[in-house]
Amino acid sequence: MKASNNAIQSEEPDNKSEQKAEKEGKFNEMHHITAQSKTIQAIREKPRFGFELDFNPTPKQRNYIRSIRIPQSAAGKNFSLELNNSKMYYFYGDDRRAVRRLIEESPELFDWVFEDKNRISRLQKAWPDYLVQIALEEWGMKNND
Numbered sequence: 001m002k003a004s005n006n007a008i009q010s011e012e013p014d015n016k017s018e019q020k021a022e023k024e025g026k027f028n029e030m031h032h033i034t035a036q037s038k039t040i041q042a043i044r045e046k047p048r049f050g051f052e053l054d055f056n057p058t059p060k061q062r063n064y065i066r067s068i069r070i071p072q073s074a075a076g077k078n079f080s081l082e083l084n085n086s087k088m089y090y091f092y093g094d095d096r097r098a099v100r101r102l103i104e105e106s107p108e109l110f111d112w113v114f115e116d117k118n119r120i121s122r123l124q125k126a127w128p129d130y131l132v133q134i135a136l137e138e139w140g141m142k143n144n145d
Helices: 002-031 035-045 077-083 095-105 107-114 117-126 129-144
Strands: 065-068 088-091
Touching (some): 088 095, 095 129
């Protein structure tokens, strides 16, 4: 009989945990409607410029969201207006898509930057080497089409 009482008692916490999980599930469904989750979903679809997002990522989101910007020193005065909104947000590991999107949105800017070794070196000072390499590869593929 004790075994059957233990079985009954062990079922009771499972029911409570299921009810708790159900309540949390409802909370999570409601939570997915927030502006923060819209930001995450938008960045998941494709890297986004800052002006395309409802708000800037929270400090917690910044742990897995990165951003890049074309430095003014590399772009010069010719493209200063384009640079005002050029901060690109993307998920960690999605560097290639972010750089590709920057190049697609500002092809003339990258053409101008990659024409001169001095401008490339300015980009190298602002970006990690692997991002510069990705940019050169993506720019080269765009120009070979």
